[in-house]
Amino acid sequence: MIALEAINVTKIYGSGVNAVKAVDDVSLSVRRGEFVALVGPSGSGKTTMLAMLAGLLKPSQGQIVIANKDIGQMSEGKRTQFRGRYIGFSFQANNLVPYLTAQENVELLLRLNGKLNRQGRQRAHDLLTRLGLGERLRNRPGQLSGGQQQRVAIARALIHEPEVVLADEPTASLDTERAHQVVQTFADLIHEQNRAGIMVTHDLRMCKYVDRVIQMMDGKVSRTIFDRQAILQLAGSASDLEGVPPSPAAEPASLGL
Amino acid sequence: MALYLAIKEVWRNKGRFSLIASVVALITVLVLFIAALAEGLASANREYIEKLNGELLVFQEGTQLSTTASRIGRSSIAELRRVEGVSAVGQVGFSSAKLLPPDGGDEINISLIGVEPGLPGEPTVFAGQQLERARSNNVIVDEGVIARIGAQVGDLIRIKVNRGTTEEFYNLNVVGLTDRRQYFFQPAVFAPMITWDKMRPESSGQSGTELVSNVAVVKARDPGALEPLIQRIDQEVKDVEAADRQTAWEAIPGYAAQQSTLSTQQFFTFFIGVLVVGGFFQIQTLQKVAQIGMLKAIGLSNWTVGWTALLQIVAVNAIGVAIGAAGTLALTSNFPVTVPISLTGTTALTSVGALLAIGPLGGIVSVIALLRIEPLRALGMAQ
Numbered sequence: 131m132i133a134l135e136a137i138n139v140t141k142i143y144g145s146g147v148n149a150v151k152a153v154d155d156v157s158l159s160v161r162r163g164e165f166v167a168l169v170g171p172s173g174s175g176k177t178t179m180l181a182m183l184a185g186l187l188k189p190s191q192g193q194i195v196i197a198n199k200d201i202g203q204m205s206e207g208k209r210t211q212f213r214g215r216y217i218g219f220s221f222q223a224n225n226l227v228p229y230l231t232a233q234e235n236v237e238l239l240l241r242l243n244g245k246l247n248r249q250g251r252q253r254a255h256d257l258l259t260r261l262g263l264g265e266r267l268r269n270r271p272g273q274l275s276g277g278q279q280q281r282v283a284i285a286r287a288l289i290h291e292p293e294v295v296l297a298d299e300p301t302a303s304l305d306t307e308r309a310h311q312v313v314q315t316f317a318d319l320i321h322e323q324n325r326a327g328i329m330v331t332h333d334l335r336m337c338k339y340v341d342r343v344i345q346m347m348d349g350k351v352s353r354t355i356f357d358r359q360a361i362l363q364l365a366g367s368a369s370d371l372e373g374v375p376p377s378p379a380a381e382p383a384s385l386g387l
Numbered sequence: 388m389a390l391y392l393a394i395k396e397v398w399r400n401k402g403r404f405s406l407i408a409s410v411v412a413l414i415t416v417l418v419l420f421i422a423a424l425a426e427g428l429a430s431a432n433r434e435y436i437e438k439l440n441g442e443l444l445v446f447q448e449g450t451q452l453s454t455t456a457s458r459i460g461r462s463s464i465a466e467l468r469r470v471e472g473v474s475a476v477g478q479v480g481f482s483s484a485k486l487l488p489p490d491g492g493d494e495i496n497i498s499l500i501g502v503e504p505g506l507p508g509e510p511t512v513f514a515g516q517q518l519e520r521a522r523s524n525n526v527i528v529d530e531g532v533i534a535r536i537g538a539q540v541g542d543l544i545r546i547k548v549n550r551g552t553t554e555e556f557y558n559l560n561v562v563g564l565t566d567r568r569q570y571f572f573q574p575a576v577f578a579p580m581i582t583w584d585k586m587r588p589e590s591s592g593q594s595g596t597e598l599v600s601n602v603a604v605v606k607a608r609d610p611g612a613l614e615p616l617i618q619r620i621d622q623e624v625k626d627v628e629a630a631d632r633q634t635a636w637e638a639i640p641g642y643a644a645q646q647s648t649l650s651t652q653q654f655f656t657f658f659i660g661v662l663v664v665g666g667f668f669q670i671q672t673l674q675k676v677a678q679i680g681m682l683k684a685i686g687l688s689n690w691t692v693g694w695t696a697l698l699q700i701v702a703v704n705a706i707g708v709a710i711g712a713a714g715t716l717a718l719t720s721n722f723p724v725t726v727p728i729s730l731t732g733t734t735a736l737t738s739v740g741a742l743l744a745i746g747p748l749g750g751i752v753s754v755i756a757l758l759r760i761e762p763l764r765a766l767g768m769a770q
Contacts, residue, residue, distance in 0.1 A: 186762055217686075219685050298766075298768065
C-alpha cells in the first residue's frame with residue numbers, strides 16, 4: 131500500500147533570470163513497510179525534495195500525497211497540523227528539546243496529538259528501552275551522547291504512529307559504529323511498525339539497511355536501485371562519505387513501484 | 388501544550404530565569420520607590436489642601452495662587468459669603484513655626500495654620516474636640532506632630548515664632564487630634580484664626596484694622612458645579628481669584644517641577660525595564676532558533692510557540708514584580724515618619740500594573756521573532 135506519493139514535483143527558487151530549479155519534475159512513491167534512501171551529491175535537490183515530502187516547503191508544481199491528502203495544497207497552518215499527525219522526523223542536529231527528558235521528548239508528539247495517556251507513556255518507555263535507553267529515560271539531551279540523542283529522535287519520530295517517517299542525515303554527527311547502529315535500528319522499526327521511511331544521506335554505507343536507493347542529480351532522479359545485491363554492492367564499495375556518481379547502467383527514474 | 392512547555396523550560400532553567408526575575412524585582416523596587424517618593428513628597432506638600440472640607444480656595448488676585456503672597460481681608464470674606472452658590476467661607480492663614488519637643492530634643496519645623504472654628508478650613512478631629520472658641524490657646528495637631536512628639540489630647544505644647552529678630556514662645560493646649568494634614572513638607576498645628584494672627588510673624592503689608600488671612604476656603608452648595616461658581620466669585624468679588632483644590636495645590640511653589648522630575652525618572656526606569664526584559668528574551672530567542680524550528684517542523688503551531696514564550700515572559704515578569712513589590716513594601720513600612728515615602732494603594736496598584744506590562748512590552752519583539760522563525764531555515768535545510 132502506497133503511503134507517500136510525489137507526482138511530477140518541481141521546485142523553483144527565485145524568479146525570472148534568477149530562477150533556479152532545485153527539483154525538476156520528480157515522481158516517486160514509497161510503500162508502507164518500505165525504507166528508502168535518497169542520495170546524491172550536494173546541490174542535487176535531495177534535501178529540497180525531503181523538505182517538500184515533509185510539508186515544510188510547497189512545491190512550485192506537482193502533487194505530494196500522504197494519507198490521501200495533497201499537502202502541497204494545504205495552508206501553512208494545516209500543513210503544520212498535518213506534520214504533527216502524519217509525519218515523523220529525525221534531523222541531523224537540534225533534534226530534541228533540551229529542557230525535556232528523553233521520555234518527555236518522545237511523549238511530546240503524543241501530547242501534541244492529544245494521545246498522552248498511560249498506554250502512550252508505556253509505549254514511549256518500551257520504545258526507548260528497545261532502543262537501549264531504558265536507563266536514560268530521565269536524562270536530558272545534554273546528558274546523552276550523539277548516538278543516544280539520535281535514538282531518542284527516532285523514538286519520537288515513530289511514537290505517534292505516523293504515516294511517513296523522514297530522516298535528514300541522521301548519521302551526520304555520529305562515528306561509524308554508532309551510525310550503523312542508529313540506521314539499523316531505524317530500519318528495523320520501520321519494517322516492524324509498517325511505516326514508510328525515507329532517509330536522506332551522504333553516507334552510502336548506510337544504504338545497506340534500506341530497501342531501495344533513489345539517486346538524485348541536478349534536481350532529477352538519475353537512477354533508482356531496487357536490487358538487493360546492487361544496493362549491498364553500492365554500500366560496500368563506499369569507503370567514506372561521498373555522493374553516488376551517476377551511472378549509465380542505472381535504471382531510469384521511475385515511480386519506484 | 389504551551390503551558391506545559393513554558394513551565395518545563397522555566398523550571399529546568401531556574402538559574403537563568405531567576406536572574407531576569409531578580410532584575411525585574413530590582414526595577415520594581417526602583418519604580419515603586421520613586422512612585423512612593425513622588426506620592427510622599429506630593430502629600431507632604433498638598434495634604435492639607437487636598438483634605439480641605441471646602442471645594443474652592445480664594446486667593447488675592449495677581450498672586451498666581453501663591454498662599455504666601457496672597458492676602459484676603461474680612462471685607463472680601465463678607466463679599467464671598469454673598470455670592471450665590473456659596474454655602475460657607477472660612478479664612479485660613481499659613482505661617483511657619485518651630486515646635487519644641489517636651490523632652491528637649493531638636494526643634495521641629497511645623498506649619499502653623501490659622502482656621503476659623505466651625506468653618507471650612509478647620510480639620511475634623513478623630514480624637515478630642517474641634518476648636519470651639521475663636522479666642523483661645525487651643526489647637527488641633529495632625530498625625531505628623533503626634534508621630535514626632537507623641538502629643539495627646541490635653542497636652543501642652545510649646546512653639547517658637549520668630550518675629551523680626553526676636554523669638555517668641557507660646558504655650559498651646561492640644562484639644563484635638565486630626566489625621567495627617569501636612570503642608571509644605573511640615574506637620575501642622577491648627578490654631579483659631581485670631582490666635583494665629585497674634586502668633587504669626589508680622590509682615591509689612593499687614594493691615595492693622597482687619598483680620599487678614601492668606602486664603603479663604605469656600606464650601607459650595609453644589610460641589611458638582613464649581614466652574615460657574617468660580618466665574619461668579621471672580622466677577623462679583625473684587626481683587627480675588629478662585630481655584631479648585633487641585634489647581635491650588637498644583638500652584639504650590641515647586642510642586643509641579645518636583646512631580647514632573649519624579650515622573651520623568653519613573654518613565655525612564657520603566658523604559659529601562661522594557662529594554663532589559665526585551666533584551667533578555669531577545670537573546671534567549673536567538674539562542675533557540677534551531678530548537679523552535681525543530682518544534683515547528685514536528686508540528687507545533689505558531690500559536691503554541693508564541694503562547695509558550697508569552698506565558699514565560701508574563702510569569703517571570705510577574706514573579707519579579709511580586710518579589711520587588713513585597714520588598715518595597717517591607718522597606719517602606721520600616722522608614723521613619725520623617726521620610727516622605729508614601730506607598731498608597733492607588734500608587735502601588737498603578738505602578739505594579741505598569742510594571743506587569745513591561746514584560747509583554749519588552750518581550751513582544753522576541754515573540755514576533757519566534758513567530759517568524761522558518762523551520763527550514765532554522766534547521767539548515769533552506770536553499
